[in-house]
Amino acid sequence: LLFFLFPIGYMIYLSLHEWNFISPEKTYVGLENFKRLVADPLFLEVIRNSLVYTFLSVFLTITISLALSLWLNKKGWIYSFIQGAVFSPHIISLVSVSMLWMWMMDADYGLLNWFVEKLGFEKVPWLTDPKYALISLVIVSVWKSVGYYTLIFIAGLQSIPKNLYEAASLDKTPKWRVLTKITLPMLSPTLFFLTIIGLINSIQVFETINIMTGGGPVNSTKTLVYYIYENGFVFFKLGNASAAGVILLIILTILTLIYFKVLSKKVHYQ
Numbered sequence: 313l314l315f316f317l318f319p320i321g322y323m324i325y326l327s328l329h330e331w332n333f334i335s336p337e338k339t340y341v342g343l344e345n346f347k348r349l350v351a352d353p354l355f356l357e358v359i360r361n362s363l364v365y366t367f368l369s370v371f372l373t374i375t376i377s378l379a380l381s382l383w384l385n386k387k388g389w390i391y392s393f394i395q396g397a398v399f400s401p402h403i404i405s406l407v408s409v410s411m412l413w414m415w416m417m418d419a420d421y422g423l424l425n426w427f428v429e430k431l432g433f434e435k436v437p438w439l440t441d442p443k444y445a446l447i448s449l450v451i452v453s454v455w456k457s458v459g460y461y462t463l464i465f466i467a468g469l470q471s472i473p474k475n476l477y478e479a480a481s482l483d484k485t486p487k488w489r490v491l492t493k494i495t496l497p498m499l500s501p502t503l504f505f506l507t508i509i510g511l512i513n514s515i516q517v518f519e520t521i522n523i524m525t526g527g528g529p530v531n532s533t534k535t536l537v538y539y540i541y542e543n544g545f546v547f548f549k550l551g552n553a554s555a556a557g558v559i560l561l562i563i564l565t566i567l568t569l570i571y572f573k574v575l576s577k578k579v580h581y582q
Contacts, residue, residue, distance in 0.1 A: 320561070326554035333548045345555035354531060355539065355556070359563075362535040365446060366514040369453045373510055374503070377458050381465030382495075395466070399459035406456065410523040413452045414439070417524075439525055442532035449520050449533055457513075461506055468502030469495070511567060515560070536560050 327345055329338040349355045380398060384391050401409065416423045417438035425435040438448040472495065480490045496503070518537045521527060527534035527542065534542075536556060544553030 323554045323557045323561075326550055327558045329551050331550040333544070333550050341551065345551045346559075349552065349555055349559065354534075357531055358534050358536055358539045361446060361531075361533065362515055362537075362563075365450060365453075365517060365535055366511060368447070368450045369457075369514040369517075370507060370510040372450065372454045373457045373461055374507060376454065377461035377465055377506075378499075378503075380458065380462045381469060382491075384462065385466050385469045395463065398462055401456050401458075402460040404456075406519045407523060409452065409456050410520045413448075413455075413520075414524050417448055440529055442530050445525055445529055445533045449517070449524065452520055452524070453514065453517065457510070461510075464502060464506060465499070468499050472498045508568065508571065511571065512564060515564060515567070536563075 326338070328340060328342060330341050330345070331338040384395050384398070415421075417425075419425065419435060419437045419440055422438070424438065428434070428436055436444060438444050476494050476498070477490065480494060485493075515535075516537050517535055518541065521533050521535060521538045522541070525533040527538050537560065540553045540556045540560065543549045543556065
């Protein structure tokens with residue numbers, strides 16, 4: 313009640329009012345805040361940025377983590393060491409990660425552009441060009457998350473009964489069929505869980521944007537949560553911010569319901 317239902321209810325209440333965060337009075341305006349948002353080209357761009365960032369982050373993280381887990385699911389100290397190395401970014405604070413990548417992606421002195429120049433290419437304006445800024449934030453997100461996802465996938469792989477692989481080996485089943493007919497179906501609960509977690513986390517991204525780009529350049533990295541923060545705590549438009557928060561809640565609910573509806577039947581628990 314205190315930490316979930318009340319904040320949601322109060323957000324919906326504020327979305328129907330105009331309030332500058334200072335005045336004790338809140339003016340009732342009905343659905344005007346929502347109409348204003350829908351008619352605002354910037355808000356539509358923010359929605360697009362959020363969806364693009366979410367899709368790329370989740371897809372790349374799941375794909376890379378699955379590939380790494382299939383490779384690292386072996387016995388031996390070298391594989392254990394690599395698992396630890398891959399997981400280590402997850403335990404670093406996101407603020408530290410953002411500061412590190414800001415230096416690495418510096419257009420003039422960054423480590424990434426040093427490598428790019430050594431390969432014979434021109435420097436890339438990672439965080440200062442609208443064409444590259446959003447994908448740069450996706451790279452940071454994937455680097456930070458892939459270790460956690462990999463370890464969860466490895467745990468899922470180790471829970472698959474070994475007799476299934478033994479039967480496939482006796483039948484001389486090709487490796488790609490073992491992957492598609494045994495590994496992925498048996499890994500589907502883990503895949504389902506991680507995709508939901510990734511979806512929710514990605515669409516609520518805030519820290520990296522706030523530290524690395526501030527929503528720029530030219531609003532190319534401004535996502536929904538940053539838009540809510542900016543309207544609420546920079547411009548003091550609590551009505552607009554709350555209306556955007558309600559829309560974020562609706563988008564998350566719709567995406568989650570669609571995902572459950574479409575893919576839950578393909579999840580195998582035994």
